[in-house]
Amino acid sequence: MSFRHLDRYAGVPSPVTRLAPSARVLATVVLALAAALLPLGAWPQMAGLTLVVLGIAVAARMPVRVLAVRLAPPLVFVLLVSAALPVLVPGTTVAHIGPLSLSDAGLLRFGSVLGRALPALAAAVVLVSTLRFTELVQALRDLRLPRAVTTALGLAYRYLYILTDEVEQLQRAARSRNAGAGAASRRRLLMGIAAASLGRSFARSERVHQAMLARGYRDGIPALRPQPMDRRSLSALAIVCAVALGIAWTAHL
Amino acid sequence: MAHIPDGFLSAPVLATTTVASAGALALAAHRSRQQLRDRQAPLLGAATAFVFAAQMFNFPLGAGTSAHLLGGVLVAAVAGPWVGMLVLFSVILVQALLFQDGGVTAIGANTLNMAVVGAGVGYLLYRWLRLLLGEGLRRRVLAASLAAYVSAALVGTSVAVELALSGTVPLRPALLAVGGSHLLVGLGEALLTGGILGMAARLRPELIEGAPVTRRARRWAFGGLGVALVVAVGAAYGASTRPDALASAAGSLGLAAHSGTWRPLAQYSGAGPWGALLGVGVVFVLAWALFRVSAGRRPA
Numbered sequence: 001m002s003f004r005h006l007d008r009y010a011g012v013p014s015p016v017t018r019l020a021p022s023a024r025v026l027a028t029v030v031l032a033l034a035a036a037l038l039p040l041g042a043w044p045q046m047a048g049l050t051l052v053v054l055g056i057a058v059a060a061r062m063p064v065r066v067l068a069v070r071l072a073p074p075l076v077f078v079l080l081v082s083a084a085l086p087v088l089v090p091g092t093t094v095a096h097i098g099p100l101s102l103s104d105a106g107l108l109r110f111g112s113v114l115g116r117a118l119p120a121l122a123a124a125v126v127l128v129s130t131l132r133f134t135e136l137v138q139a140l141r142d143l144r145l146p147r148a149v150t151t152a153l154g155l156a157y158r159y160l161y162i163l164t165d166e167v168e169q170l171q172r173a174a175r176s177r178n179a180g181a182g183a184a185s186r187r188r189l190l191m192g193i194a195a196a197s198l199g200r201s202f203a204r205s206e207r208v209h210q211a212m213l214a215r216g217y218r219d220g221i222p223a224l225r226p227q228p229m230d231r232r233s234l235s236a237l238a239i240v241c242a243v244a245l246g247i248a249w250t251a252h253l
Numbered sequence: 254m255a256h257i258p259d260g261f262l263s264a265p266v267l268a269t270t271t272v273a274s275a276g277a278l279a280l281a282a283h284r285s286r287q288q289l290r291d292r293q294a295p296l297l298g299a300a301t302a303f304v305f306a307a308q309m310f311n312f313p314l315g316a317g318t319s320a321h322l323l324g325g326v327l328v329a330a331v332a333g334p335w336v337g338m339l340v341l342f343s344v345i346l347v348q349a350l351l352f353q354d355g356g357v358t359a360i361g362a363n364t365l366n367m368a369v370v371g372a373g374v375g376y377l378l379y380r381w382l383r384l385l386l387g388e389g390l391r392r393r394v395l396a397a398s399l400a401a402y403v404s405a406a407l408v409g410t411s412v413a414v415e416l417a418l419s420g421t422v423p424l425r426p427a428l429l430a431v432g433g434s435h436l437l438v439g440l441g442e443a444l445l446t447g448g449i450l451g452m453a454a455r456l457r458p459e460l461i462e463g464a465p466v467t468r469r470a471r472r473w474a475f476g477g478l479g480v481a482l483v484v485a486v487g488a489a490y491g492a493s494t495r496p497d498a499l500a501s502a503a504g505s506l507g508l509a510a511h512s513g514t515w516r517p518l519a520q521y522s523g524a525g526p527w528g529a530l531l532g533v534g535v536v537f538v539l540a541w542a543l544f545r546v547s548a549g550r551r552p553a
Contacts, residue, residue: 025350032357037264074353078258088426109421116260121353128351136350146282146339148293153343155298156305163306183313191445194307194322195452202331202460205299209292217291 009062009129016060017130021139023233027240028127032120034244040108042251046115053122060130070125078117085110133157259356263419271361277369285335300328300340320441325372326401327446330379331460337372366411375404384474398447402439409435
């Protein structure tokens with residue numbers, strides 16, 4: 001169990017990976033925000049934002065095929081959730097599919113939801129493909145998220161592998177006993193495993209706490225490789241902000 | 254769809270929900286730090302990892318359906334509401350940034366729904382139900398289970414309201430689709446929360462100790478129950494006599510576009526206060542009986 005497949009392009013030297021992680025996270029948020037600010041039916045602007053993200057992906061040496069493959073699952077999810085919109089939203093009926101009538105207002109919303117989601121999702125995919133988890137935590141810390149959250153994320157990343165290994169052991173033990181045949185007993189078994197891992201993770205947190213105190217832990221966990229915002233990252237972020245918000249602004253003219 | 258993707262919410266809704274959840278999280282970070290001091294970091298890390306791992310399980314619920322745990326009430330019941338909110342926020346953050354599950358811009362809205370309403374309000378419900386139900390392992394588990402159900406329903410409602418305020422879907426179909434599906438999701442969540450908490454508490458009873466139930470607190474809790482019943486009956490009555498109340502409220506918020514087609518609760522008109530009281534009472538008794546039965550079947 002690992003997230004190795006996620007940040008496959010984090011180690012690839014490129015103009016994108018050279019920037020500070022906090023700048024990259026901020027740029028992703030700005031791109032998603034610009035997409036969210038687009039009004040219904042702003043098709044050229046939606047295409048423009050998608051092209052900007054594609055440009056960043058190319059700059060990060062990320063093959064477009066990989067981007068497409070990674071984009072597919074979340075995009076299919078958005079498609080499924082928004083599929084009901086043409087039917088649910090009242091408006092002038094433009095087409096019929098069996099007993100369902102599709103309204104123009106609903107279709108407009110359906111297309112706009114997809115058009116806004118595409119650049120935002122693509123930006124997030126490019127971000128995580130080029131960013132290690134530790135860098136993400138560091139970026140969130142630089143962006144002044146509550147210490148509690150960033151420390152929790154950093155530690156959770158360490159615990160998660162241990163916890164999934166433990167869960168796999170418990171499941172293997174259950175399989176070797178032929179436990180959990182049938183839905184009801186399988187549910188009971190899984191609940192037992194979940195309950196055991198709940199107890200174990202809290203017990204572990206206490207042990208780790210003792211160990212941290214024994215090693216002189218006071219408050220906060222220092223960063224091993226701080227990557228502060230430098231001038232290059234700042235200017236790149238400014239360019240992305242200007243382009244993205246400029247595109248969003250043209251939609252409101 | 255508890256995780257709202259990008260593109261579904263309008264800018265004012267995104268801004269409002271982000272500001273609201275930022276405030277709630279700042280409070281949660283502050284309070285949990287006061288409570289836990291240097292235990293905060295390892296506890297939060299462990300709880301976050303647990304929620305991640307628990308959400309990977311697919312629990313079969315029978316009839317070919319399965320569900321995964323949301324975990325808000327479970328973590329809040331074990332580690333307190335502030336830890337619960339922070340943990341759920343961490344999970345939402347990673348799901349949005351790493352797995353594109355829920356939008357990046359919708360992090361604020363999703364946090365408000367799942368962390369603040371799901372875990373925070375869910376914990377309040379849990380505390381209240383614990384006072385109503387009294388001491389004992391089974392009663393605590395039952396309280397957590399009921400709180401998990403109501404909290405899931407509330408999460409669905411707040412998702413629907415956010416979608417409606419954004420002008421994506423009118424309120425009524427949104428409530429029916431999202432709120433209705435969460436009434437079903439809540440069943441799974443209640444079953445899993447109760448089951449896991451019950452088993453975990455049998456392994457480590459100190460996990461769900463919490464503050465002792467005092468007589469004074471119980472009196473307050475029952476007083477609250479009375480007020481809640483009066484408000485529920487009053488709201489049901491008000492909705493049945495003036496079916497446009499919600500629509501006009503939405504209209505004054507600047508959402509005139511759909512208000513003409515909204516008739517929430519219009520099917521109740523003409524039932525009167527006794528009909529409303531009866532409806533509220535029937536739902537209450539049904540829910541009570543259902544959970545009494547399901548709690549009683551569990552071997553102690």
